[in-house]
Amino acid sequence: MAGRSSAGRGRAEAPGTADAGEGVAAIGPAARSPRQAPREDATSARAAARAARFADMMARPGGLDRFMSILRSESLTRAYVSGGREITVLRDITFDLEAGGFLAITGPSGSGKSTLLGLLAGLDRPTRGRVVLDGHDLSTLTEDARARVRTAKVGFVFQSFHLVPTLTARENVQVPLELRGEDGRTRAEELLQRVGLADRGHHYPAQLSGGEQQRVAVARAFAHRPKILFADEPTGNLDAANGANVVALLGELNRELGTTLVLVTHDPDLAARARRVVRLRDGVVVEDAVAAEATR
Ligand code: ADP
Numbered sequence: 226m227a228g229r230s231s232a233g234r235g236r237a238e239a240p241g242t243a244d245a246g247e248g249v250a251a252i253g254p255a256a257r258s259p260r261q262a263p264r265e266d267a268t269s270a271r272a273a274a275r276a277a278r279f280a281d282m283m284a285r286p287g288g289l290d291r292f293m294s295i296l297r298s299e300s301l302t303r304a305y306v307s308g309g310r311e312i313t314v315l316r317d318i319t320f321d322l323e324a325g326g327f328l329a330i331t332g333p334s335g336s337g338k339s340t341l342l343g344l345l346a347g348l349d350r351p352t353r354g355r356v357v358l359d360g361h362d363l364s365t366l367t368e369d370a371r372a373r374v375r376t377a378k379v380g381f382v383f384q385s386f387h388l389v390p391t392l393t394a395r396e397n398v399q400v401p402l403e404l405r406g407e408d409g410r411t412r413a414e415e416l417l418q419r420v421g422l423a424d425r426g427h428h429y430p431a432q433l434s435g436g437e438q439q440r441v442a443v444a445r446a447f448a449h450r451p452k453i454l455f456a457d458e459p460t461g462n463l464d465a466a467n468g469a470n471v472v473a474l475l476g477e478l479n480r481e482l483g484t485t486l487v488l489v490t491h492d493p494d495l496a497a498r499a500r501r502v503v504r505l506r507d508g509v510v511v512e513d514a515v516a517a518e519a520t521r
């Protein structure tokens with residue numbers, strides 16, 4: 226994919242970890258050569274670029290948190306027993322996502338995207354491997370404890386919106402806050418304004434277009450300020466223009482609020498907005514790429 230490097234290279238650009246190999250090569254007289262000077266220039270230019278990226282990252286929401294892993298998937302494997310036979314639909318999925326990151330999981334239908342998202346969000350349990358979500362090893366938690374972690378830290382956006390049809394747009398955003406003991410009305414109104422629906426708060430879902438309903442669902446998902454937001458094909462039921470709007474909105478909220486975003490999509494154009502793309506095929510990772518700095 227143009228403009229992307231492998232995750233290994235992308236991660237090696239983190240401050241403090243880079244260029245150990247080159248540094249070692251430059252030590253000692255044996256390493257001196259007429260080509261030394263330009264090489265040092267190139268190395269210091271890279272160091273300066275890293276320092277600038279570091280300063281830029283620290284200035285964004287999330288700050289230092291960005292260097293900490295918020296989501297770790299370790300050898301995640303999920304098998305189903307069907308007709309007496311075991312079918313492995315996800316195999317050995319391993320990756321680490323930094324806080325504030327924007328990851329797209331992509332791949333053809335049936336490749337295991339929704340299964341992976343359910344495991345990462347603690348909705349489902351792996352056959353083997355484990356998920357560490359913001360320091361919690363989900364495999365060691367009871368169902369109730371996992372539910373508490375989800376309530377505290379996780380937001381969801383589904384393909385089919387999942388709004389409550391008997392509640393207005395504002396109430397759909399407000400009710401989850403009320404369930405947590407907050408009044409939530411002011412925050413619900415602010416969020417609806419943020420997603421461009423300030424004047425539609427009193428409308429019921431059936432009175433809104435698909436794109437508008439999904440924007441309400443995005444407002445609801447962000448309402449309790451989750452550290453991490455999972456979205457499963459959030460544009461799958463939208464036309465291209467509305468889909469692009471919703472993904473742009475998710476990207477803005479990721480940048481403004483520092484909310485880590487994990488988005489499933491089979492649309493490569495939408496995936497291209499993410500800083501990191503993990504591509505699945507037949508339950509295995511076939512590509513794990515970090516966007517080049519210039520495309521962010
Ligand atoms: P995607 O979201 O990429 O379309 P899924 O994660 O939904 O893919 O499904 C991956 C594979 O796992 C598919 O072959 C699907 O049929 C299978 N699968 C999903 N859920 C179950 C289940 N509960 N029982 C058996 N097979 C399942």
Ligand code: MG
Pocket residue numbers: 338339340
């Ligand atoms: Mg799916």
